[in-house]
Amino acid sequence: MSANNVRLGLQDLIFIYGETSSSKMHVAGLLPFTPPADAPRDYLRQMIDEARHQEVMAPWNRKLAHPRLQFSPVHTWVTDTDFDFDYHVRRSALASPGDERELGILVSRLHSNHLDLTRPPWEIHVIEGLEGGRFALYMKIHQALVDGYSAMRMLARSLSTDPESRDTRMFFNVPTPKRARRDPDTSANPLTSTLRALGGFGSAVAGGVGSAVDLTTALVNTQIRRDGGYAQIAGSASAPHSILNARISRNRRFATQQYEFDRLKALSSQHGSTINDVALTIIGGGLRKFLNDFDKLPDRSLIAFLPVNVRPKGDEGGGNAVGAILAPMGTDIEDPAERLESITAATRASKAQLQTMSPTAIVAYSAALLAPAGGQVVGALTGVQPPWPYTFNLCVSNVPGPQEPLYFNGSRLEATYPVSIPIHGMALNITLQSYADTMNFGFIGCRDALPHLQRLAVYTGDALGELEKASLR
Numbered sequence: 001m002s003a004n005n006v007r008l009g010l011q012d013l014i015f016i017y018g019e020t021s022s023s024k025m026h027v028a029g030l031l032p033f034t035p036p037a038d039a040p041r042d043y044l045r046q047m048i049d050e051a052r053h054q055e056v057m058a059p060w061n062r063k064l065a066h067p068r069l070q071f072s073p074v075h076t077w078v079t080d081t082d083f084d085f086d087y088h089v090r091r092s093a094l095a096s097p098g099d100e101r102e103l104g105i106l107v108s109r110l111h112s113n114h115l116d117l118t119r120p121p122w123e124i125h126v127i128e129g130l131e132g133g134r135f136a137l138y139m140k141i142h143q144a145l146v147d148g149y150s151a152m153r154m155l156a157r158s159l160s161t162d163p164e165s166r167d168t169r170m171f172f173n174v175p176t177p178k179r180a181r182r183d184p185d186t187s188a189n190p191l192t193s194t195l196r197a198l199g200g201f202g203s204a205v206a207g208g209v210g211s212a213v214d215l216t217t218a219l220v221n222t223q224i225r226r227d228g229g230y231a232q233i234a235g236s237a238s239a240p241h242s243i244l245n246a247r248i249s250r251n252r253r254f255a256t257q258q259y260e261f262d263r264l265k266a267l268s269s270q271h272g273s274t275i276n277d278v279a280l281t282i283i284g285g286g287l288r289k290f291l292n293d294f295d296k297l298p299d300r301s302l303i304a305f306l307p308v309n310v311r312p313k314g315d316e317g318g319g320n321a322v323g324a325i326l327a328p329m330g331t332d333i334e335d336p337a338e339r340l341e342s343i344t345a346a347t348r349a350s351k352a353q354l355q356t357m358s359p360t361a362i363v364a365y366s367a368a369l370l371a372p373a374g375g376q377v378v379g380a381l382t383g384v385q386p387p388w389p390y391t392f393n394l395c396v397s398n399v400p401g402p403q404e405p406l407y408f409n410g411s412r413l414e415a416t417y418p419v420s421i422p423i424h425g426m427a428l429n430i431t432l433q434s435y436a437d438t439m440n441f442g443f444i445g446c447r448d449a450l451p452h453l454q455r456l457a458v459y460t461g462d463a464l465g466e467l468e469k470a471s472l473r
Contacts, residue, residue: 036410285463
């Protein structure tokens with residue numbers, strides 16, 4: 001194989017195989033900026049022209065060697081010797097002054113379109129016309145090329161903590177020493193986490209008696225034992241039937257919300273919960289109101305699939321093991337403080353269980369926990385509702401982001417909104433990312449299965465206010 005050719009791994013192949021007319025295997029990020037006060041009128045044109053005249057670095061110059069053989073067991077990346085800059089780097093504009101709703105509509109439309117697999121599978125849209133002279137970057141990347149977290153790290157290398165710096169380059173012009181590896185500690189994508197878990201299921205036995213015992217004990221606690229602290233842990237048959245588990249179409253709807261980190265932290269400290277527990281609580285409150293609008297709120301709580309990071313037992317190096325837990329969203333609980341208490345108890349019990357397990361057993365346990373979800377995918381595709389409960393209704397991920405404000409040639413990055421992947425049987429995916437002193441929520445869903453999705457973002461804000469009010473009692 002040529003030194004310029006890079007063979008795709010199993011997970012990468014799965015994302016290529018998963019590409020269909022309604023399922024799109026790309027992730028994205030929306031990054032709004034405020035330009036510097038001294039920005040010239042042609043500031044964005046200069047930015048693009050400078051990038052045009054610089055080399056496009058790997059992996060951004062790679063395309064599939066045989067894109068039309070989608071289900072080939074072997075795929076390789078090759079260098080695109082005829083790279084079309086203007087295809088990948090595009091200018092878009094809102095009718096000035098564009099507001100957040102109009103920006104969300106544009107991103108929804110852009111995210112609904114497939115990436116061209118005959119080219120390097122990524123695009124970046126420079127969106128002009130936002131209120132106050134602001135602009136945004138919408139970056140879309142196929143999950144087979146670079147996972148979302150690695151892409152954000154690459155993007156961060158093109159940003160600076162110095163507002164006076166004017167020599168930063170676009171992310172695709174910044175050299176990468178080697179191909180970004182998928183970081184098992186920080187994946188924000190549920191498909192990545194699930195595939196990794198499934199790949200490790202058999203290794204629990206190979207990992208030795210200890211791993212097998214860990215796995216067996218955890219499965220008994222989760223799926224069979226329903227007493228003591230284990231009663232708080234959601235099993236694989238806990239989720240109710242919901243409109244969130246519908247077959248999806250090709251159309252997407254994207255919405256955002258941003259909160260001051262200190263607001264969530266204050267609630268976390270007061271209630272002895274994590275920041276993520278508070279986030280789940282306000283999302284649960286938002287979902288409760290959103291589904292009530294359609295008279296589709298299940299009697300039992302919705303269940304979320306949460307990729308989590310847990311330090312292995314006895315690990316001296318401070319590393320973490322990726323795992324998956326299922327947690328209630330408290331949509332059956334009206335009182336927000338009680339909802340937070342319920343969610344906190346459930347996530348604490350699930351994480352405590354993972355911390356008693358070896359890393360190998362954690363991966364295998366996650367695979368076993370999520371395996372029944374295949375039935376809900378089949379049910380969504382066929383339109384036949386299975387008689388048994390679902391495994392989960394949605395995915396909620398939390399990805400740590402930069403703690404300091406970042407700049408691109410003097411333009412201040414205002415937020416980082418992740419845009420993830422809905423799948424058949426899971427029409428809603430919510431990703432959180434911290435940035436500077438804020439927490440940013442990205443809501444992505446099927447436009448047809450979940451109409452008016454932007455209301456959910458608004459209702460999440462309402463739920464935060466209600467939780468703060470309840471906490472004063």
